[in-house]
Amino acid sequence: MQALFQNVINSFAEVKNQITPYIKGLLLYDGRKNCAAMARKMNVSEKRLRKQLDNSEVKIKSIQSNLKSIANETKFIKGLCVFAVDGTSLVKAFAEKIQNLSIDYDGVIRRPARCLSLMVGALICDGNVIPVDCRFWKNATKKIGVNKSKTKKNKKKKKPNKNYKTKIMLAIELIQAWKDLIKFNYLAMDGAFSSEKMIEFIESQKLQYSMRIPRSRRVVIDGKELALRDQPSLKLVRNERCKSAKGSYKGYACTFTAHKRKKKNGTWETFFIISNMELSAHGHVIAYSRRWPIDKSFRSMKQYLGLKDCQMLSGLKQTLHVFNVFLAYSIATVEKIANAKNSVEEIFKICRQAKPIQNISKITDSDVI
Secondary structure, X not given: OHHHHHHHHHHOHHHHHHOXXXXXXXHXXXXXXXXXXXXHHHOOOHHHHHHHHOOHHHHXXXXXXXXXXXXXXXXXXXXXXXXXXXXXXXXXXXXXXXXXXXXXXXXXXXXXEEXXXXXXXXXXXXXXXXXXXXXXXXXXXXXXXXXXXXXXXXXXXXXXXXXXXXXXXXXXHHHHHHOOOOOOOEEEEOHHXXXXXXXXXXXXXXXXXXXXXXXOOEEEEOOEEEEHHHOHHHOOOOOOOEEEEEEEEOOEEEEEEEEEEEOOOOOEEEEEEEEOOOOXXXXXXXXXXXXXXXXXXXXXXXXXXXXXXXXXXXXXXXXXXXXXXXXXXXXXXXXXXXXXXXXXXXXXXXXXXXXXXXXXXXXXXXXXX
């Protein structure tokens, strides 16, 4: 187990101070990843482990710096690199006082749920994901944990929240913050982000992109302004699986691609991609598909690293927990590449089959940032 971490330390000297007892707890042990559960597994006091989440702002910046170093490390990045932005829900069904709580749609249970709605920016290269930053999205008007019977008495219209940010605004913030810090070839995002505002921002920054776009959006192709599903140039016939056509959306020149694929239940669906890159129809399909590993990384971080397990009430401490998970996942990704493993999950299993680190209980507060 020591050798596993030593490989990372040798490759990234600046990460050494970040491999704290908290991160070791995330990597080494099964079960819930809150302070109480990890403290019992690691045979350390819960108070000491909770201290890992103190001074959160400084530690978040330090972890971000290390994630940037890992993302830009050339020996682990080969081929096309994609910066993907996507959202995930950290369900907190019984929480009421945790900061940044929201009501958002959860794709797993397929209904709205009380959760922390997280927007994540990640670098993806050859299927390897390095999550580098995140933002919490919060509802503009809905209150969490308020008794409805009390709210009925006061039916006054509330003023709009000037500090409210949409998911698209948060995605733009993430792109703006990282476009000059890490190297990537283009942006890849789901259809929720393909708005006029997003495309205007991307074009103003002279970036390339590949995004899914709803079939109901009206676009101009060959002088005809129609919904994508009705555009004659994108009709797939017989055994065609993809077709592209140049046009414009809200005045911005782009290429639209129709792609027909088979769903898990055996039926077929056609979805549409918008991009400003010069590629073949099949090339556009592949370019968009490179964002898919970020969804798989969310599943792995929830199942193996306890992304949604933190019970701290402070928004900053919740954020620090998320960044600790990001760094633990990135360390596992580095090990996966270095050891030519098929998946990050294999690294997690190796970690948990190994013997516990003997000196973990002797770590002092001075060893932790």
